[in-house]
Amino acid sequence: MSEIENIKLVIGEQPLFHECRGELIDRLAARGRIIKATKGQVFFIHSEEALNFYVITKGWVKLFRETLDGTQAVVDILPAGHMFGETSIFENEEYPYSAEATEQVEVLSLPISILKDEINEHPEFARSMLKTMARYRSQQDKEIEHRTLQNASQRIGCFMLKLAEQNSNGEVVINLPYDKSLVASRLGMQPETFSRALSKLKSATGMKVRGGTIILENFENLTAYCCVACTSHFPCKEIA
Amino acid sequence: MSEIENIKLVIGEQPLFHECRGELIDRLAARGRIIKATKGQVFFIHSEEALNFYVITKGWVKLFRETLDGTQAVVDILPAGHMFGETSIFENEEYPYSAEATEQVEVLSLPISILKDEINEHPEFARSMLKTMARYRSQQDKEIEHRTLQNASQRIGCFMLKLAEQNSNGEVVINLPYDKSLVASRLGMQPETFSRALSKLKSATGMKVRGGTIILENFENLTAYCCVACTSHFPCKEIA
DNA sequence: CGAGGGTTTGAAGTGCATCAAATAGTGTGG
DNA sequence: CCACACTATTTGATGCACTTCAAACCCTCG
Numbered sequence: 418m419s420e421i422e423n424i425k426l427v428i429g430e431q432p433l434f435h436e437c438r439g440e441l442i443d444r445l446a447a448r449g450r451i452i453k454a455t456k457g458q459v460f461f462i463h464s465e466e467a468l469n470f471y472v473i474t475k476g477w478v479k480l481f482r483e484t485l486d487g488t489q490a491v492v493d494i495l496p497a498g499h500m501f502g503e504t505s506i507f508e509n510e511e512y513p514y515s516a517e518a519t520e521q522v523e524v525l526s527l528p529i530s531i532l533k534d535e536i537n538e539h540p541e542f543a544r545s546m547l548k549t550m551a552r553y554r555s556q557q558d559k560e561i562e563h564r565t566l567q568n569a570s571q572r573i574g575c576f577m578l579k580l581a582e583q584n585s586n587g588e589v590v591i592n593l594p595y596d597k598s599l600v601a602s603r604l605g606m607q608p609e610t611f612s613r614a615l616s617k618l619k620s621a622t623g624m625k626v627r628g629g630t631i632i633l634e635n636f637e638n639l640t641a642y643c644c645v646a647c648t649s650h651f652p653c654k655e656i657a
Numbered sequence: 658m659s660e661i662e663n664i665k666l667v668i669g670e671q672p673l674f675h676e677c678r679g680e681l682i683d684r685l686a687a688r689g690r691i692i693k694a695t696k697g698q699v700f701f702i703h704s705e706e707a708l709n710f711y712v713i714t715k716g717w718v719k720l721f722r723e724t725l726d727g728t729q730a731v732v733d734i735l736p737a738g739h740m741f742g743e744t745s746i747f748e749n750e751e752y753p754y755s756a757e758a759t760e761q762v763e764v765l766s767l768p769i770s771i772l773k774d775e776i777n778e779h780p781e782f783a784r785s786m787l788k789t790m791a792r793y794r795s796q797q798d799k800e801i802e803h804r805t806l807q808n809a810s811q812r813i814g815c816f817m818l819k820l821a822e823q824n825s826n827g828e829v830v831i832n833l834p835y836d837k838s839l840v841a842s843r844l845g846m847q848p849e850t851f852s853r854a855l856s857k858l859k860s861a862t863g864m865k866v867r868g869g870t871i872i873l874e875n876f877e878n879l880t881a882y883c884c885v886a887c888t889s890h891f892p893c894k895e896i897a
Numbered sequence: 898c899g900a901g902g903g904t905t906t907g908a909a910g911t912g913c914a915t916c917a918a919a920t921a922g923t924g925t926g927g
Numbered sequence: 928c929c930a931c932a933c934t935a936t937t938t939g940a941t942g943c944a945c946t947t948c949a950a951a952c953c954c955t956c957g
Binding site for chain 1 (some may be wrong): 912913914922
Protein backbone atom coordinates (compact mmCIF):
# COMPACT_ATOMS: atom_id res chain seq x y z
CA MET A 418 0.00 0.00 0.00
CA SER A 419 1.34 3.43 -0.88
CA GLU A 420 2.00 5.91 1.88
CA ILE A 421 -0.71 8.19 0.58
CA GLU A 422 -3.27 5.41 0.65
CA ASN A 423 -2.16 4.55 4.14
CA ILE A 424 -2.55 8.13 5.26
CA LYS A 425 -6.01 8.35 3.78
CA LEU A 426 -6.99 5.28 5.72
CA VAL A 427 -5.73 6.74 8.96
CA ILE A 428 -7.53 9.99 8.41
CA GLY A 429 -10.70 8.20 7.46
CA GLU A 430 -10.73 6.45 10.80
CA GLN A 431 -10.75 9.70 12.76
CA PRO A 432 -14.18 10.53 14.14
CA LEU A 433 -13.29 14.16 13.64
CA PHE A 434 -13.06 13.64 9.90
CA HIS A 435 -16.06 11.38 9.54
CA GLU A 436 -18.26 14.05 8.13
CA CYS A 437 -15.67 15.36 5.73
CA ARG A 438 -15.84 14.94 2.00
CA GLY A 439 -13.23 13.01 0.10
CA GLU A 440 -11.80 16.20 -1.28
CA LEU A 441 -10.57 17.28 2.16
CA ILE A 442 -9.19 13.86 2.88
CA ASP A 443 -7.22 14.07 -0.33
CA ARG A 444 -5.93 17.49 0.55
CA LEU A 445 -4.89 16.37 3.99
CA ALA A 446 -3.30 13.17 2.76
CA ALA A 447 -1.25 15.04 0.21
CA ARG A 448 0.32 17.11 2.96
CA GLY A 449 0.54 14.48 5.66
CA ARG A 450 3.71 12.78 6.79
CA ILE A 451 4.12 9.57 8.76
CA ILE A 452 6.65 9.93 11.57
CA LYS A 453 8.17 7.04 13.47
CA ALA A 454 9.51 7.87 16.89
CA THR A 455 11.27 5.98 19.63
CA LYS A 456 10.85 6.26 23.36
CA GLY A 457 11.49 9.73 24.70
CA GLN A 458 11.47 11.40 21.32
CA VAL A 459 9.88 14.82 21.48
CA PHE A 460 7.35 15.94 18.88
CA PHE A 461 7.18 19.52 20.04
CA ILE A 462 7.55 21.54 23.18
CA HIS A 463 5.30 23.84 25.13
CA SER A 464 4.82 27.35 23.70
CA GLU A 465 6.70 26.52 20.54
CA GLU A 466 5.05 27.84 17.39
CA ALA A 467 2.42 25.35 16.25
CA LEU A 468 2.76 24.34 12.63
CA ASN A 469 1.44 20.80 12.70
CA PHE A 470 -1.00 18.70 14.58
CA TYR A 471 -0.73 14.95 14.94
CA VAL A 472 -2.80 11.82 14.79
CA ILE A 473 -1.45 8.81 16.67
CA THR A 474 -1.48 5.64 14.61
CA LYS A 475 0.56 3.40 16.89
CA GLY A 476 1.73 3.54 20.49
CA TRP A 477 1.17 6.05 23.25
CA VAL A 478 2.05 9.72 23.44
CA LYS A 479 2.61 11.65 26.63
CA LEU A 480 1.46 15.28 26.86
CA PHE A 481 3.05 17.29 29.62
CA ARG A 482 4.29 20.65 30.78
CA GLU A 483 7.23 21.47 32.94
CA THR A 484 8.30 24.20 35.32
CA LEU A 485 11.66 25.94 35.14
CA ASP A 486 13.18 23.52 37.62
CA GLY A 487 12.14 20.55 35.48
CA THR A 488 9.24 19.21 37.53
CA GLN A 489 6.71 17.93 35.11
CA ALA A 490 2.93 17.69 35.12
CA VAL A 491 1.45 15.08 32.84
CA VAL A 492 -1.59 16.46 31.04
CA ASP A 493 -2.62 13.21 29.44
CA ILE A 494 -1.35 10.04 27.83
CA LEU A 495 -3.08 9.31 24.54
CA PRO A 496 -3.50 6.07 22.61
CA ALA A 497 -3.61 5.39 18.91
CA GLY A 498 -6.56 7.08 17.29
CA HIS A 499 -6.23 10.30 19.22
CA MET A 500 -5.02 13.67 18.01
CA PHE A 501 -2.79 16.14 19.77
CA GLY A 502 -1.61 19.67 19.13
CA GLU A 503 -4.83 20.48 17.35
CA THR A 504 -6.05 22.99 19.92
CA SER A 505 -3.21 25.32 19.05
CA ILE A 506 -5.46 27.08 16.58
CA PHE A 507 -7.15 28.62 19.58
CA GLU A 508 -4.00 29.33 21.57
CA ASN A 509 -2.21 32.01 19.56
CA GLU A 510 -0.63 29.38 17.39
CA GLU A 511 1.38 27.98 20.26
CA TYR A 512 1.39 24.46 21.57
CA PRO A 513 -0.21 24.41 25.02
CA TYR A 514 1.96 21.48 26.16
CA SER A 515 4.93 19.34 25.15
CA ALA A 516 4.50 15.94 23.54
CA GLU A 517 6.78 12.93 23.54
CA ALA A 518 6.70 9.27 22.59
CA THR A 519 6.46 6.84 25.51
CA GLU A 520 7.71 3.94 23.41
CA GLN A 521 7.80 2.92 19.76
CA VAL A 522 5.28 5.35 18.29
CA GLU A 523 3.92 6.21 14.88
CA VAL A 524 2.09 9.44 14.21
CA LEU A 525 0.69 11.22 11.23
CA SER A 526 1.67 14.84 11.05
CA LEU A 527 -0.62 17.32 9.33
CA PRO A 528 -0.36 21.07 8.77
CA ILE A 529 -2.49 22.95 11.21
CA SER A 530 -3.42 25.64 8.72
CA ILE A 531 -5.67 23.14 6.99
CA LEU A 532 -7.65 22.68 10.16
CA LYS A 533 -8.24 26.35 10.47
CA ASP A 534 -9.44 26.71 6.91
CA GLU A 535 -11.67 23.75 7.34
CA ILE A 536 -13.37 25.17 10.39
CA ASN A 537 -14.11 28.37 8.59
CA GLU A 538 -15.33 26.80 5.43
CA HIS A 539 -17.18 23.71 6.56
CA PRO A 540 -19.72 24.05 9.34
CA GLU A 541 -20.07 20.29 9.79
CA PHE A 542 -16.42 20.20 10.56
CA ALA A 543 -16.66 22.91 13.17
CA ARG A 544 -19.56 21.06 14.71
CA SER A 545 -17.71 17.82 14.85
CA MET A 546 -14.73 19.54 16.41
CA LEU A 547 -17.06 21.10 18.95
CA LYS A 548 -18.36 17.70 19.86
CA THR A 549 -14.88 16.23 20.20
CA MET A 550 -13.80 19.08 22.37
CA ALA A 551 -16.86 18.94 24.57
CA ARG A 552 -16.32 15.28 25.21
CA TYR A 553 -12.71 15.85 26.10
CA ARG A 554 -13.64 18.72 28.32
CA SER A 555 -16.05 16.71 30.39
CA GLN A 556 -13.35 14.11 30.80
CA GLN A 557 -10.93 16.71 32.11
CA ASP A 558 -13.59 18.06 34.44
CA LYS A 559 -13.90 14.63 35.89
CA GLU A 560 -10.15 14.49 36.22
CA ILE A 561 -10.12 17.57 38.43
CA GLU A 562 -12.86 16.09 40.52
CA HIS A 563 -11.01 12.84 40.98
CA ARG A 564 -7.89 14.59 42.09
CA THR A 565 -9.80 16.24 44.91
CA LEU A 566 -12.21 13.52 45.95
CA GLN A 567 -10.33 10.26 45.41
CA ASN A 568 -7.25 8.98 47.15
CA ALA A 569 -4.41 7.24 45.35
CA SER A 570 -5.88 3.72 45.51
CA GLN A 571 -9.27 4.89 44.33
CA ARG A 572 -7.76 6.75 41.40
CA ILE A 573 -5.91 3.62 40.37
CA GLY A 574 -9.06 1.56 40.66
CA CYS A 575 -11.04 4.05 38.65
CA PHE A 576 -8.34 4.05 35.99
CA MET A 577 -8.56 0.27 35.85
CA LEU A 578 -12.33 0.24 35.56
CA LYS A 579 -12.06 2.15 32.33
CA LEU A 580 -9.79 -0.55 30.93
CA ALA A 581 -11.68 -3.52 32.27
CA GLU A 582 -12.97 -6.32 30.07
CA GLN A 583 -14.96 -9.29 31.22
CA ASN A 584 -13.48 -12.59 30.01
CA SER A 585 -15.29 -15.84 29.27
CA ASN A 586 -15.00 -17.06 32.88
CA GLY A 587 -16.85 -13.98 34.03
CA GLU A 588 -13.64 -12.67 35.52
CA VAL A 589 -12.62 -9.10 34.97
CA VAL A 590 -9.29 -8.70 33.23
CA ILE A 591 -7.33 -5.51 33.12
CA ASN A 592 -4.13 -4.87 31.20
CA LEU A 593 -2.21 -1.77 32.06
CA PRO A 594 -1.45 -0.11 28.76
CA TYR A 595 1.97 1.16 29.77
CA ASP A 596 4.54 1.15 32.56
CA LYS A 597 3.32 1.45 36.09
CA SER A 598 5.39 4.52 36.70
CA LEU A 599 3.81 6.14 33.67
CA VAL A 600 0.36 5.30 34.98
CA ALA A 601 1.45 6.86 38.24
CA SER A 602 2.40 10.12 36.55
CA ARG A 603 -0.83 10.06 34.55
CA LEU A 604 -2.71 9.82 37.85
CA GLY A 605 -0.62 12.50 39.49
CA MET A 606 1.28 10.43 42.02
CA GLN A 607 4.80 9.10 42.59
CA PRO A 608 5.76 5.59 41.47
CA GLU A 609 6.33 4.60 45.09
CA THR A 610 2.89 5.80 46.03
CA PHE A 611 1.45 3.89 43.11
CA SER A 612 3.09 0.69 44.23
CA ARG A 613 1.87 1.00 47.78
CA ALA A 614 -1.59 2.15 46.77
CA LEU A 615 -1.88 -0.79 44.43
CA SER A 616 -1.16 -3.28 47.17
CA LYS A 617 -3.74 -1.60 49.34
CA LEU A 618 -6.21 -1.89 46.49
CA LYS A 619 -5.21 -5.50 46.04
CA SER A 620 -5.99 -6.48 49.60
CA ALA A 621 -9.18 -4.41 49.60
CA THR A 622 -10.66 -5.98 46.48
CA GLY A 623 -8.95 -9.36 46.28
CA MET A 624 -7.53 -8.66 42.85
CA LYS A 625 -4.62 -10.66 41.52
CA VAL A 626 -1.74 -8.68 40.08
CA ARG A 627 0.94 -10.18 37.88
CA GLY A 628 3.05 -7.53 36.21
CA GLY A 629 0.76 -5.29 34.23
CA THR A 630 -2.10 -7.76 34.23
CA ILE A 631 -4.80 -7.62 36.86
CA ILE A 632 -7.52 -10.19 37.37
CA LEU A 633 -10.57 -9.64 39.48
CA GLU A 634 -13.52 -11.84 40.30
CA ASN A 635 -16.08 -9.21 39.45
CA PHE A 636 -16.62 -5.53 38.99
CA GLU A 637 -18.41 -4.99 42.23
CA ASN A 638 -15.38 -5.44 44.43
CA LEU A 639 -13.73 -2.62 42.56
CA THR A 640 -16.66 -0.29 42.04
CA ALA A 641 -17.63 -0.53 45.69
CA TYR A 642 -14.15 0.61 46.57
CA CYS A 643 -13.67 3.43 44.06
CA CYS A 644 -17.01 4.82 43.05
CA VAL A 645 -17.91 5.87 46.58
CA ALA A 646 -15.64 8.84 46.08
CA CYS A 647 -17.02 9.85 42.73
CA THR A 648 -19.98 11.90 41.63
CA SER A 649 -20.69 9.81 38.55
CA HIS A 650 -22.40 6.47 38.58
CA PHE A 651 -20.77 3.33 37.33
CA PRO A 652 -20.49 2.33 34.53
CA CYS A 653 -18.78 5.53 33.57
CA LYS A 654 -16.46 4.56 30.76
CA GLU A 655 -17.86 7.05 28.28
CA ILE A 656 -14.51 7.59 26.61
CA ALA A 657 -15.55 6.39 23.14
CA MET B 658 -36.28 49.92 30.49
CA SER B 659 -38.49 46.98 29.58
CA GLU B 660 -37.43 43.50 30.55
CA ILE B 661 -37.07 42.54 26.91
CA GLU B 662 -34.77 45.46 26.24
CA ASN B 663 -32.79 44.55 29.30
CA ILE B 664 -32.43 40.99 28.14
CA LYS B 665 -31.29 42.07 24.73
CA LEU B 666 -28.64 44.20 26.34
CA VAL B 667 -27.39 41.30 28.41
CA ILE B 668 -27.26 38.98 25.44
CA GLY B 669 -25.52 41.58 23.37
CA GLU B 670 -22.71 41.74 25.91
CA GLN B 671 -21.92 38.04 25.60
CA PRO B 672 -18.82 37.40 23.53
CA LEU B 673 -20.51 34.22 22.41
CA PHE B 674 -23.26 36.19 20.73
CA HIS B 675 -21.10 38.94 19.29
CA GLU B 676 -21.20 37.59 15.81
CA CYS B 677 -24.90 36.90 15.84
CA ARG B 678 -27.40 38.87 13.85
CA GLY B 679 -30.12 40.85 15.53
CA GLU B 680 -32.71 38.34 14.50
CA LEU B 681 -31.24 35.70 16.81
CA ILE B 682 -30.93 38.17 19.64
CA ASP B 683 -34.61 38.94 19.23
CA ARG B 684 -35.53 35.29 19.23
CA LEU B 685 -33.47 34.65 22.33
CA ALA B 686 -34.75 37.67 24.14
CA ALA B 687 -38.33 36.68 23.49
CA ARG B 688 -37.79 33.39 25.26
CA GLY B 689 -35.44 34.54 27.99
CA ARG B 690 -36.38 34.99 31.62
CA ILE B 691 -34.58 36.95 34.31
CA ILE B 692 -34.26 34.98 37.55
CA LYS B 693 -33.31 36.47 40.88
CA ALA B 694 -31.85 34.06 43.40
CA THR B 695 -30.64 34.27 46.96
CA LYS B 696 -27.71 32.56 48.58
CA GLY B 697 -27.85 28.81 48.35
CA GLN B 698 -30.63 28.71 45.80
CA VAL B 699 -30.12 25.90 43.33
CA PHE B 700 -30.59 26.48 39.60
CA PHE B 701 -30.32 22.84 38.64
CA ILE B 702 -28.66 19.68 39.80
CA HIS B 703 -26.21 17.27 38.30
CA SER B 704 -27.64 14.83 35.71
CA GLU B 705 -31.02 16.49 35.69
CA GLU B 706 -32.50 16.95 32.24
CA ALA B 707 -31.11 20.12 30.71
CA LEU B 708 -33.77 22.47 29.38
CA ASN B 709 -32.16 25.83 29.91
CA PHE B 710 -28.78 27.41 30.00
CA TYR B 711 -27.98 30.54 31.96
CA VAL B 712 -26.09 33.79 31.65
CA ILE B 713 -25.02 35.44 34.88
CA THR B 714 -25.90 39.11 35.05
CA LYS B 715 -25.13 39.79 38.70
CA GLY B 716 -23.29 37.93 41.46
CA TRP B 717 -21.40 34.67 41.53
CA VAL B 718 -22.57 31.16 40.78
CA LYS B 719 -20.99 28.02 42.14
CA LEU B 720 -20.77 24.94 39.93
CA PHE B 721 -20.19 21.68 41.77
CA ARG B 722 -20.81 17.98 41.93
CA GLU B 723 -21.31 15.79 44.92
CA THR B 724 -20.82 12.17 45.88
CA LEU B 725 -23.49 10.05 47.53
CA ASP B 726 -22.20 10.90 50.99
CA GLY B 727 -22.51 14.60 50.28
CA THR B 728 -18.85 15.53 49.83
CA GLN B 729 -18.70 18.16 47.17
CA ALA B 730 -16.17 19.08 44.52
CA VAL B 731 -16.35 22.63 43.26
CA VAL B 732 -15.96 22.72 39.50
CA ASP B 733 -15.81 26.48 39.20
CA ILE B 734 -17.20 29.72 40.54
CA LEU B 735 -18.33 32.05 37.80
CA PRO B 736 -18.81 35.82 37.76
CA ALA B 737 -21.31 37.96 35.94
CA GLY B 738 -20.90 37.70 32.20
CA HIS B 739 -20.33 33.96 32.18
CA MET B 740 -22.65 31.24 31.02
CA PHE B 741 -23.34 27.88 32.60
CA GLY B 742 -25.26 24.77 31.67
CA GLU B 743 -24.61 25.42 28.01
CA THR B 744 -22.41 22.36 27.49
CA SER B 745 -25.36 20.08 28.13
CA ILE B 746 -26.04 19.99 24.42
CA PHE B 747 -23.04 17.69 24.18
CA GLU B 748 -23.79 15.64 27.28
CA ASN B 749 -26.94 13.73 26.39
CA GLU B 750 -29.06 16.67 27.45
CA GLU B 751 -28.02 16.33 31.06
CA TYR B 752 -26.38 18.93 33.23
CA PRO B 753 -22.82 17.86 33.96
CA TYR B 754 -22.83 19.58 37.37
CA SER B 755 -25.09 21.31 39.86
CA ALA B 756 -25.33 25.09 40.07
CA GLU B 757 -26.22 27.33 42.97
CA ALA B 758 -26.14 31.01 43.90
CA THR B 759 -23.40 32.03 46.31
CA GLU B 760 -25.16 35.24 47.26
CA GLN B 761 -27.68 37.63 45.75
CA VAL B 762 -27.58 36.55 42.10
CA GLU B 763 -29.34 37.45 38.90
CA VAL B 764 -29.27 35.21 35.88
CA LEU B 765 -30.85 35.12 32.49
CA SER B 766 -32.35 31.77 31.62
CA LEU B 767 -32.57 30.72 27.98
CA PRO B 768 -33.90 27.57 26.35
CA ILE B 769 -31.10 25.28 25.35
CA SER B 770 -32.81 24.12 22.19
CA ILE B 771 -32.10 27.50 20.64
CA LEU B 772 -28.40 26.97 21.12
CA LYS B 773 -28.51 23.70 19.33
CA ASP B 774 -30.40 25.09 16.37
CA GLU B 775 -28.06 27.98 16.22
CA ILE B 776 -24.98 25.79 16.06
CA ASN B 777 -26.44 23.83 13.21
CA GLU B 778 -27.66 26.79 11.26
CA HIS B 779 -25.01 29.42 11.79
CA PRO B 780 -21.39 28.46 11.29
CA GLU B 781 -20.10 31.69 12.85
CA PHE B 782 -21.89 30.73 15.97
CA ALA B 783 -20.36 27.29 16.09
CA ARG B 784 -16.97 28.85 15.58
CA SER B 785 -17.45 31.31 18.35
CA MET B 786 -18.61 28.55 20.65
CA LEU B 787 -15.54 26.57 19.69
CA LYS B 788 -13.34 29.47 20.64
CA THR B 789 -15.09 29.97 23.97
CA MET B 790 -14.81 26.33 24.76
CA ALA B 791 -11.15 26.13 23.80
CA ARG B 792 -10.32 29.02 26.04
CA TYR B 793 -12.16 27.48 28.93
CA ARG B 794 -10.50 24.18 28.30
CA SER B 795 -7.01 25.57 28.48
CA GLN B 796 -7.97 27.21 31.74
CA GLN B 797 -9.12 23.90 33.17
CA ASP B 798 -5.94 22.25 31.97
CA LYS B 799 -4.00 24.78 33.93
CA GLU B 800 -6.20 24.05 36.90
CA ILE B 801 -5.20 20.40 36.88
CA GLU B 802 -1.59 21.37 36.61
CA HIS B 803 -1.83 23.73 39.55
CA ARG B 804 -3.39 21.09 41.70
CA THR B 805 -0.40 18.83 41.16
CA LEU B 806 2.47 21.31 41.10
CA GLN B 807 1.48 24.05 43.51
CA ASN B 808 0.99 23.89 47.24
CA ALA B 809 -1.85 25.64 49.04
CA SER B 810 -0.09 28.99 49.48
CA GLN B 811 1.03 29.09 45.89
CA ARG B 812 -2.45 28.34 44.64
CA ILE B 813 -3.81 31.19 46.70
CA GLY B 814 -1.13 33.52 45.40
CA CYS B 815 -1.81 32.50 41.84
CA PHE B 816 -5.51 33.07 42.35
CA MET B 817 -4.75 36.54 43.66
CA LEU B 818 -2.48 37.43 40.77
CA LYS B 819 -5.38 37.01 38.42
CA LEU B 820 -7.38 39.53 40.42
CA ALA B 821 -4.59 42.01 41.00
CA GLU B 822 -4.83 45.64 40.01
CA GLN B 823 -2.09 48.22 40.41
CA ASN B 824 -3.30 51.37 42.17
CA SER B 825 -2.03 54.90 41.76
CA ASN B 826 0.66 54.47 44.43
CA GLY B 827 2.12 51.61 42.46
CA GLU B 828 0.85 49.21 45.10
CA VAL B 829 -0.92 46.06 44.08
CA VAL B 830 -4.46 45.78 45.41
CA ILE B 831 -6.44 42.57 45.48
CA ASN B 832 -10.05 42.17 46.50
CA LEU B 833 -11.27 38.68 47.09
CA PRO B 834 -14.50 38.40 45.16
CA TYR B 835 -16.26 36.18 47.69
CA ASP B 836 -15.89 34.55 51.10
CA LYS B 837 -12.56 33.06 52.00
CA SER B 838 -14.06 29.66 52.58
CA LEU B 839 -15.55 29.78 49.12
CA VAL B 840 -12.18 30.68 47.66
CA ALA B 841 -10.81 27.73 49.58
CA SER B 842 -13.29 25.33 48.01
CA ARG B 843 -12.63 26.84 44.59
CA LEU B 844 -8.94 26.08 45.12
CA GLY B 845 -9.63 22.59 46.43
CA MET B 846 -8.64 23.04 50.05
CA GLN B 847 -10.25 23.29 53.47
CA PRO B 848 -11.04 26.70 55.00
CA GLU B 849 -8.58 25.99 57.79
CA THR B 850 -5.87 25.21 55.30
CA PHE B 851 -6.69 28.39 53.44
CA SER B 852 -6.36 30.43 56.57
CA ARG B 853 -3.02 28.95 57.51
CA ALA B 854 -1.69 29.03 53.96
CA LEU B 855 -2.65 32.67 53.68
CA SER B 856 -0.64 33.62 56.73
CA LYS B 857 2.33 31.75 55.33
CA LEU B 858 1.89 33.66 52.09
CA LYS B 859 1.62 36.87 54.06
CA SER B 860 4.91 36.42 55.83
CA ALA B 861 6.62 35.19 52.66
CA THR B 862 5.61 38.17 50.52
CA GLY B 863 5.00 40.93 53.04
CA MET B 864 1.43 41.43 51.94
CA LYS B 865 -1.07 43.20 54.16
CA VAL B 866 -4.38 41.44 54.65
CA ARG B 867 -7.46 43.16 56.03
CA GLY B 868 -10.56 41.07 55.56
CA GLY B 869 -10.95 40.32 51.89
CA THR B 870 -8.60 43.09 50.82
CA ILE B 871 -4.94 42.42 50.22
CA ILE B 872 -2.30 45.04 49.56
CA LEU B 873 1.13 44.27 48.28
CA GLU B 874 4.11 46.48 47.45
CA ASN B 875 4.64 44.98 44.05
CA PHE B 876 3.94 42.00 41.88
CA GLU B 877 7.39 40.53 42.13
CA ASN B 878 7.09 39.44 45.73
CA LEU B 879 4.10 37.38 44.76
CA THR B 880 5.19 36.07 41.37
CA ALA B 881 8.55 34.99 42.76
CA TYR B 882 6.68 32.93 45.31
CA CYS B 883 3.99 31.36 43.13
CA CYS B 884 5.17 31.19 39.58
CA VAL B 885 8.13 28.99 40.40
CA ALA B 886 5.71 26.09 40.58
CA CYS B 887 3.95 26.84 37.32
CA THR B 888 4.71 26.04 33.72
CA SER B 889 3.34 29.31 32.37
CA HIS B 890 5.12 32.61 32.51
CA PHE B 891 3.75 35.62 34.30
CA PRO B 892 1.69 37.59 33.39
CA CYS B 893 -0.72 34.78 32.82
CA LYS B 894 -4.13 36.30 33.38
CA GLU B 895 -5.53 35.35 30.02
CA ILE B 896 -9.05 34.89 31.34
CA ALA B 897 -10.76 37.55 29.19
C1' DC C 898 -26.58 43.46 72.65
C1' DG C 899 -26.73 38.99 71.21
C1' DA C 900 -27.16 35.31 67.52
C1' DG C 901 -25.09 33.35 63.76
C1' DG C 902 -22.04 32.82 60.24
C1' DG C 903 -17.36 33.20 58.85
C1' DT C 904 -12.58 32.85 60.25
C1' DT C 905 -8.72 31.65 62.98
C1' DT C 906 -6.05 28.70 66.07
C1' DG C 907 -4.64 24.40 68.33
C1' DA C 908 -3.75 19.48 68.59
C1' DA C 909 -3.65 15.18 66.54
C1' DG C 910 -3.92 12.10 62.62
C1' DT C 911 -3.44 10.64 57.65
C1' DG C 912 -1.71 10.36 53.18
C1' DC C 913 1.56 11.23 50.11
C1' DA C 914 6.42 12.61 48.97
C1' DT C 915 11.12 11.91 49.44
C1' DC C 916 15.40 9.60 49.98
C1' DA C 917 17.75 5.38 50.12
C1' DA C 918 18.30 0.75 49.22
C1' DA C 919 16.88 -3.88 47.90
C1' DT C 920 14.66 -6.74 44.44
C1' DA C 921 12.51 -8.14 40.16
C1' DG C 922 12.41 -7.95 35.23
C1' DT C 923 14.21 -7.23 30.60
C1' DG C 924 17.19 -7.25 26.94
C1' DT C 925 22.02 -7.79 25.44
C1' DG C 926 26.18 -9.85 24.02
C1' DG C 927 28.98 -13.65 24.66
C1' DC D 928 21.26 -20.32 27.23
C1' DC D 929 23.58 -17.79 30.74
C1' DA D 930 25.59 -13.70 32.95
C1' DC D 931 25.64 -8.86 33.04
C1' DA D 932 23.82 -4.27 32.76
C1' DC D 933 20.18 -1.53 33.08
C1' DT D 934 15.62 -0.25 34.13
C1' DA D 935 11.31 -0.77 36.53
C1' DT D 936 9.30 -1.80 40.77
C1' DT D 937 9.02 -2.59 45.53
C1' DT D 938 10.07 -1.77 50.37
C1' DG D 939 11.57 0.83 54.42
C1' DA D 940 12.15 4.97 57.14
C1' DT D 941 11.20 9.62 57.77
C1' DG D 942 9.20 14.21 57.03
C1' DC D 943 5.90 17.53 55.49
C1' DA D 944 1.36 19.18 53.91
C1' DC D 945 -3.05 18.95 54.35
C1' DT D 946 -7.20 17.29 56.88
C1' DT D 947 -10.02 16.68 60.78
C1' DC D 948 -12.13 17.74 65.02
C1' DA D 949 -12.67 21.05 68.54
C1' DA D 950 -12.88 25.40 70.40
C1' DA D 951 -12.21 30.29 70.45
C1' DC D 952 -12.67 34.53 68.17
C1' DC D 953 -14.53 38.07 65.25
C1' DC D 954 -17.75 40.53 62.63
C1' DT D 955 -21.96 41.93 61.12
C1' DC D 956 -26.57 42.70 61.28
C1' DG D 957 -31.01 42.43 63.13
